[in-house]
Amino acid sequence: MKPAHAPADHLAIPPKKTGILIANLGTPDGYDYWSMRRYLNEFLSDRRVIDYPAWKWQPLLQGIILTKRPFTSGRNYKLIWNEERNESPLMTITRSQAEALRARATAEWGDSVMVDFCMRYGNPSTQDVLDRMVKAGCQRIVFLPLYPQYAGATSGTANDQLFRALMAQKWQPAVRTCEPYFDRPDYIAALAASVRRTLGDRVPAKLVASYHGMPKRYLLEGDPYHCQCQKTSRLLKEALGWPEGVIDTTFQSVFGPEEWLRPYTVEHVAELAKRGITDIAVISPAFASDCIETLEEINGEIRESFEHAGGKDFAYIPCLNDDPGHVDVMLNVIRDTMGGWVPVRNAAPSQDADRALRPQDQDRQADRAGDQPPL
Structure with a gap:
């Protein structure tokens, strides 16, 4: 026109x-x-x-x-x-x-x-x-x-x-x-729901939260990724209500001669098996979509490393992908970012998610206000 x-x-x-x-x-x-x-x-x-x-x-x-x-x-x-x-x-x-x-x-x-x-x-x-x-x-x-x-x-x-x-x-x-959503209550709730969907009521000996790696030097130069990964793992543990020590944070996809963020997932799962921990699950909270690093690397190389070292039960928890709970998260992030650009309706989280995650929401707001360290 x-x-x-x-x-x-x-x-x-x-x-x-x-x-x-x-x-x-x-x-x-x-x-x-x-x-x-x-x-x-x-x-x-x-x-x-x-x-x-x-x-x-x-x-x-x-x-x-x-x-x-x-x-x-x-x-x-x-x-x-x-x-x-x-x-x-x-x-x-x-x-x-x-x-x-x-x-x-x-x-x-x-x-x-x-x-x-x-x-x-x-x-x-x-x-x-x-x-x-x-x-x-x-x-x-x-x-x-x-x-x-x-x-x-x-x-x-x-x-x-x-x-x-x-x-x-x-x-x-x-x-x-949009800002990163690693500690949003709705995202943590969606991750916890994906764990329950795959494992049911079973709590594995270890849940390995495997994040994509990066050179350790990037962390020392100020990249916040490592700290945000650690916080996602902590909030996931709290949302699941699991005891300390069940969730391990590791890093995969190492490339080149530099030292990367540790522990390396492929080595860590083998070490778990050698220690007699033969029942593990692996989740990839840094990936919004299943891809070569999850479908081939985790279900291939990392699974084989665990089984060759004596591991028996290996469960991979898929990425959130197009799960409705994940789409809710994306829409909520977008809604928060576009505030004022188009008319929006107030979208309150479900009562269950609100009750389960309200302490984390308060923790997140305190972090942003500078009252607590980023982890």
């Missing part, structure tokens, strides 16, 4: 909308060598992920790493590939999350909002999706990176890519980025 009193040759302007854009890590277009190479090149060239000087890192990456790694990564992706849709599980799940969120957002705000998803690496790219949303009339955008805990190499680089995409826009929309 054209603005009132506009000349006849004025460009048509679509009705004003508020965009909701969720972002996940990314996925190769296929598990063949060249698809894997393109994806790994984009991922491993990100200075947020590998911050070595380019003169030092790029010859190694373009030579040895991208000659060999696409073959091994491609074989791993092939094990979990969604052959029916010819895409990775991460793509399937993220699309389903966006569809569920779109249905909920449309029911609440009607056609004044537009919901879409993008990937930091690969397709659909942040640039392409932002272009589409702007052309559809999104003059305001709420951006939610699907990482409960903040890290520069996850939420930070997703935000970076959005800001770079904005630089190409003649008419930039206003943008609000």
Whole structure:
């Protein structure tokens, strides 16, 4: 439509909308060598992920790493590939999350909002999706990176890519980025519900909360990720009502020669088995969607490490994915972030969740006020 009193040759302007854009890590277009190479090149060239000087890192990456790694990564992706849709599980799940969120957002705000998803690496790219949303009339955008805990190499680089995409826009929309939700009562409640859904009333000898790793140096340089992971584990234990010592926090996906955050999951589960702890469950609170690191690494390499060391009972608790409780969390985070942009209805948490988690909610508010340390 054209603005009132506009000349006849004025460009048509679509009705004003508020965009909701969720972002996940990314996925190769296929598990063949060249698809894997393109994806790994984009991922491993990100200075947020590998911050070595380019003169030092790029010859190694373009030579040895991208000659060999696409073959091994491609074989791993092939094990979990969604052959029916010819895409990775991460793509399937993220699309389903966006569809569920779109249905909920449309029911609440009607056609004044537009919901879409993008990937930091690969397709659909942040640039392409932002272009589409702007052309559809999104003059305001709420951006939610699907990482409960903040890290520069996850939420930070997703935000970076959005800001770079904005630089190409003649008419930039206003943008609000969502804060990490690692300690939200509704998120902790959804995690606890997923544990009960998989394990029932059984309490394993150990619940291993395995988070994606990062170089220890990043923590020492000020990245809050490690502290936020530790707090998520503590709040999960409190929500489940389990005794001290049942939940262990570990880190997976170590890459390169540097020391990463410890303990390493693959080593820790083997050590548990050697100590006679042969009944464990593993959960991945840092992942909003099941992906290569959960479906292949945890259910493959990490499970094998445990069983080869004498472990017997290994249960993997799936990510929250498109579970309705998780969609509720995403919608609540978005609603909090977009306050004032579109009319919203007050959404109080369920009485059960409120009773179970109110002390944690108070703890979270006190943390943000600076009354307590971040753990």
